[in-house]
Amino acid sequence: MDDDDRTAAHDTSIELPTPSSEEADVEVEREEDAPEPAELDAETRARRDAALRHVRKFGDPVLRATALPVERFDEDLRHEVVRMGELMHDALGVGLAATQLGVLHRVLVYKAYVDDPVTALVNPVFEWLSDELETAEEGCLSLPGVHVEVERHARVRVRGQDETGRPLEIEAEGLEARVIQHEVDHLNGVLVLDRISREARKDAMRAMREAQEPAEHRPADAA
Numbered sequence: 001m002d003d004d005d006r007t008a009a010h011d012t013s014i015e016l017p018t019p020s021s022e023e024a025d026v027e028v029e030r031e032e033d034a035p036e037p038a039e040l041d042a043e044t045r046a047r048r049d050a051a052l053r054h055v056r057k058f059g060d061p062v063l064r065a066t067a068l069p070v071e072r073f074d075e076d077l078r079h080e081v082v083r084m085g086e087l088m089h090d091a092l093g094v095g096l097a098a099t100q101l102g103v104l105h106r107v108l109v110y111k112a113y114v115d116d117p118v119t120a121l122v123n124p125v126f127e128w129l130s131d132e133l134e135t136a137e138e139g140c141l142s143l144p145g146v147h148v149e150v151e152r153h154a155r156v157r158v159r160g161q162d163e164t165g166r167p168l169e170i171e172a173e174g175l176e177a178r179v180i181q182h183e184v185d186h187l188n189g190v191l192v193l194d195r196i197s198r199e200a201r202k203d204a205m206r207a208m209r210e211a212q213e214p215a216e217h218r219p220a221d222a223a
């Protein structure tokens with residue numbers, strides 16, 4: 001990425017309101033069988049909006065910071081992980097990095113598939129990344145309205161610890177591999193906007209601006 005782009009990303013200090021509920025800004029991507037947000041019942045929608053209010057949005061400098069390794073595996077960390085899992089669930093996301101809550105800990109949680117338990121990964125380090133790459137659409141809870149095609153390693157092996165300090169090694173492919181890469185990016189201050197072309201980034205910035213507009217000003221097909 002060139003300096004111009006970096007400046008553009010940093011200088012945009014727009015205040016982002018809480019995304020309205022009909023948007024589909026699910027972290028990484030919505031599970032295929034999940035209902036469209038417009039079809040969510042009022043309670044689910046309210047819970048999602050409440051959760052999203054805790055998620056830092058584009059323009060917040062914390063999203064550009066590098067998170068620090070966790071050294072203390074204590075009760076506070078376990079509470080943090082539980083809270084992250086709950087917010088991810090309520091926000092209908094498939095992954096969440098501590099950075100997105102303004103906490104600069106190298107901690108992420110994810111749940112790529114409906115029947116999977118929530119996995120917490122502390123101090124993740126990639127041991128291996130496949131040469132094979134895959135492109136798929138990603139969204140991000142921190143980038144309302146943005147859905148972009150992102151190229152990622154198709155398979156990864158990542159080492160880290162769980163929230164109790166127990167060593168973890170995870171081999172992942174498909175959506176799970178994608179979510180892990182997306183969340184580790186967050187821990188390094190990297191957003192999907194940094195992984196796409198300048199042209200795609202312009203479109204994404206426009207989508208984000210439109211997502212901020214009050215519903216009545218949006219084109220009819222976006223409601």
Ligand code: NI
Pocket residue numbers: 027028139140141142182186
């Ligand atoms: Ni994200």
